[in-house]
Amino acid sequence: MREGPDIARIAGLVGDPARANMLNALMGGTALTASELALEAGVSLPTASSHLSKLLEGGLLTLASQGRHRYYGLAGPQVAGMIEAITGVAETVGPRRVRPGPRDGAMRVARVCYDHLAGERAVAMLDRLVDKNVLVRDDKEIRLGASAGSHFAAIGIDVYTKPRRPVCRACLDWSERRSHLAGTLGAAILDKILMEKWARREKDSRAVVFSPPGKQAFEKVFLS
Amino acid sequence: MREGPDIARIAGLVGDPARANMLNALMGGTALTASELALEAGVSLPTASSHLSKLLEGGLLTLASQGRHRYYGLAGPQVAGMIEAITGVAETVGPRRVRPGPRDGAMRVARVCYDHLAGERAVAMLDRLVDKNVLVRDDKEIRLGASAGSHFAAIGIDVYTKPRRPVCRACLDWSERRSHLAGTLGAAILDKILMEKWARREKDSRAVVFSPPGKQAFEKVFLS
DNA sequence: AGAACGCTTCGATGGAGAACGAACAATGCG
DNA sequence: CGCATTGTTCGTTCTCCATCGAAGCGTTCT
Numbered sequence: 238m239r240e241g242p243d244i245a246r247i248a249g250l251v252g253d254p255a256r257a258n259m260l261n262a263l264m265g266g267t268a269l270t271a272s273e274l275a276l277e278a279g280v281s282l283p284t285a286s287s288h289l290s291k292l293l294e295g296g297l298l299t300l301a302s303q304g305r306h307r308y309y310g311l312a313g314p315q316v317a318g319m320i321e322a323i324t325g326v327a328e329t330v331g332p333r334r335v336r337p338g339p340r341d342g343a344m345r346v347a348r349v350c351y352d353h354l355a356g357e358r359a360v361a362m363l364d365r366l367v368d369k370n371v372l373v374r375d376d377k378e379i380r381l382g383a384s385a386g387s388h389f390a391a392i393g394i395d396v397y398t399k400p401r402r403p404v405c406r407a408c409l410d411w412s413e414r415r416s417h418l419a420g421t422l423g424a425a426i427l428d429k430i431l432m433e434k435w436a437r438r439e440k441d442s443r444a445v446v447f448s449p450p451g452k453q454a455f456e457k458v459f460l461s
Numbered sequence: 462m463r464e465g466p467d468i469a470r471i472a473g474l475v476g477d478p479a480r481a482n483m484l485n486a487l488m489g490g491t492a493l494t495a496s497e498l499a500l501e502a503g504v505s506l507p508t509a510s511s512h513l514s515k516l517l518e519g520g521l522l523t524l525a526s527q528g529r530h531r532y533y534g535l536a537g538p539q540v541a542g543m544i545e546a547i548t549g550v551a552e553t554v555g556p557r558r559v560r561p562g563p564r565d566g567a568m569r570v571a572r573v574c575y576d577h578l579a580g581e582r583a584v585a586m587l588d589r590l591v592d593k594n595v596l597v598r599d600d601k602e603i604r605l606g607a608s609a610g611s612h613f614a615a616i617g618i619d620v621y622t623k624p625r626r627p628v629c630r631a632c633l634d635w636s637e638r639r640s641h642l643a644g645t646l647g648a649a650i651l652d653k654i655l656m657e658k659w660a661r662r663e664k665d666s667r668a669v670v671f672s673p674p675g676k677q678a679f680e681k682v683f684l685s
Numbered sequence: 686a687g688a689a690c691g692c693t694t695c696g697a698t699g700g701a702g703a704a705c706g707a708a709c710a711a712t713g714c715g
Numbered sequence: 716c717g718c719a720t721t722g723t724t725c726g727t728t729c730t731c732c733a734t735c736g737a738a739g740c741g742t743t744c745t
Contacts, residue, residue, distance in 0.1 A: 242551035244544070245481035252473030253733075261465065271692060284734055286693055296554030305691050305742040315550055320468070322546035326539055327466035330520030374598070477703080495722060508704055510723055529712040529721050 250295045251323065255280045256288050260297070260311070260320055265443050266352040268301060268310035314406060314419060317351040343444040347436065353423030354430065354445065362426075362459045363418045372405060372418075379405035379418065392458055394425045430455065474519045475547065479504045480512050484521070484535070484544055489667050490576040492525060492534035538630060538643060541575040567668040571660065577647030578654065578669065586650075586683045587642045596629060596642075603629035603642065616682055618649045654679065 251257055255278040262269060262277040269277070275285035289309055292298040297316050301308045311317055347356040354362070363379075366372045370382045371389075381396060381404065389396050396404055406420035418426070430436050435451030438444070447455060475481055479502040486493060486501040493501070499509035513533055516522045521540050525532045535541055571580040578586070587603075590596045594606045595613075605620060605628065613620050620628055630644035642650070654660050659675030662668070671679060 241485065242548050244485065244547045244551045245476055245478040247547055247551045247554070248472045248474075248481065249476030250472075252469055252476035254469040255733080257469035257472065261468065281735055282692070283736080287733080297550075307692070312554065315553060319546040319550045322543040323468045323472055324466050326521075326543045327468045327471045329539060330471070330536065479703080505705055506722070507706080511703080531722070
């Protein structure tokens with residue numbers, strides 16, 4: 238019977254199937270409307286609305302009203318990290334290692350995590366960037382290396398116009414159990430990948446699938 | 462309405478106040494009996510027993526029977542990490558930055574995290590060990606440096622008799638938002654600290670309080 | 686203005702599960 | 716062998732909350 242942060246309150250919010258589905262959908266990074274989330278969760282609109290106000294009240298979501306639309310999004314990277322942590326546990330203690338389906342495989346290779354790329358390919362990318370001293374890993378913190386400016390400028394990403402959020406962050410990957418790159422730089426790289434059409438987002442999934450030439454281009458830029 | 466690891470199931474288990482209190486108590490690292498946990502959670506013994514079997518079934522706990530005692534413990538570091546992640550979110554979205562009480566302050570300085578030391582002091586220790594190249598940080602992985610054997614042998618810790626669990630692991634600290642040292646080495650160091658009576662565990666809390674000479678001794682060994 | 690849309694609020698219903706007392710099982714002690 | 720200690724199982728009660736239909740409110744389109 239001890240005091241402290243109310244962890245039951247937070248976990249309880251995630252602990253309802255409908256809400257968990259919504260949060261999962263929002264892990265894709267794009268904010269969604271109430272009706273889209275209702276569809277995702279498989280519940281009626283009033284029910285979804287009720288859940289959303291609870292999540293909002295609980296501080297796990299943010300709301301942006303635009304005209305008659307109301308866009309709900311994850312409250313921040315920390316919330317996303319928590320979801321990944323829970324997913325990791327569910328993955329290991331869950332159904333005794335069910336054989337991974339094809340989509341599951343694609344998810345392991347590359348997927349969206351909030352606003353940046355995750356999975357095998359993302360972990361490899363960060364490793365390589367650190368090897369090349371473009372980025373410097375210093376504990377969980379990741380900093381820009383000396384050559385970062387020119388390296389990213391070459392592919393049209395400006396890393397020196399400081400935004401509010403940190404440029405680099407490490408985010409733990411639940412399938413690889415290692416870190417991948419988050420922060421505004423991680424987000425910018427994902428943008429680049431989608432913008433150049435090196436890969437596209439799988440419909441109704443967090444999976445990101447690379448086209449063969451897209452994969453080559455990606456490897457040339459980030460893994461060479 | 463997508464598939465994937467059943468995160469609602471796991472979060473739901475943590476989402477009950479009684480169960481959350483139990484898990485919190487077990488974050489102290491020592492396995493506890495059903496009656497101790499009932500006391501912690503503030504529920505009757507039958508109720509506690511019911512919760513414990515749910516947590517066990519859910520894979521979050523392990524059970525060790527010894528005579529008429531049944532010791533429940535956290536299922537592993539991954540579960541502990543998840544709890545820390547949830548705690549972190551609860552901490553930031555929770556009661557608008559309530560002024561930290563004295564015990565809360567002690568918790569931030571040093572506390573037990575599963576089986577090793579966490580908090581400000583633990584983070585500083587890891588930083589220093591990496592600076593001195595006793596340990597080498599390589600992504601989230603931490604490895605032994607060349608001088609690790611002699612360095613730890615000098616204080617009576619053998620790092621080369623390989624156990625099942627990894628010797629070094631990084632664990633994210635919810636109060637510092639940086640990593641501290643886990644793994645068997647982290648556990649051995651905490652043992653050392655308590656064994657030498659440099660510090661003692663606060664009653665009914667995860668807080669670890671150093672005596673003035675204990676603090677000096679600790680700093681001499683780990684922060685010099 | 687009127688109609689269509691997007692979403693929230695209200696009220697009623699049903700079901701899940703948290704709680705405890707009492708009984709039952711297992712272990713250890715004198 | 717009794718008897719205390721430790722836990723689990725059973726049955727019951729009760730509260731909470733997820734759910735949906737219907738109605739209400741603000742926005743946009745024509």
